[in-house]
Amino acid sequence: MAQKCRVFAAExxxxxxxVVTETGKPIPEVAxxxxxxxxTLASWVSRATCAEKGQSAGEAxxxxxxxxxxxxxxxxxxxxxxxRDVLRSCC
Known part of the structure; x- marks a missing residue:
């Protein structure tokens, strides 16, 4: 049976x-x-990193x-x- 998609608030x-960026904890542990x-968390971190650099996810x-x-x-x-070097040396 399919699970419902959970919607998370922006906050x-x-x-x-x-938490991931400031503490340096690995994504699996924080998740x-x-x-x-x-x-999901890795995707959020990736988007945030791209946004800080001024890139879209597609550009990254x-x-x-x-x-x-x-x-x-x-x-x-x-x-x-x-x-090329091998061919030069044998001819």
Whole structure:
């Protein structure tokens, strides 16, 4: 049977985020203390962090995707350089 979605007041959400950011406690611990799902709390913290930086959640996701892509391209570039060096040395 499906559960009803719980609606949390803005003050509660802000307080939960403040507990995580100000105390440094891990999200799962705070979520357990407050009786909420840790994924929900992680989402609130992520949104608050993005809002502080002046980014939307979509922009933050895009930046993370681009960083992963750049890291992969750097790795590919190193491999290609090694292959090039091997080919140069044997010919």
């Amino acid at each position: 509660f959400r802000e307080g939960a985020v403040r 357990d203390d407050l009786g909420i799902n840790e994924t 996701e895009e930046m993370a995707r681009l960083r992963r892509e750049v890291a992969q391209l750097k790795k590919d570039n190193k491999e290609l350089a090694m292959e």
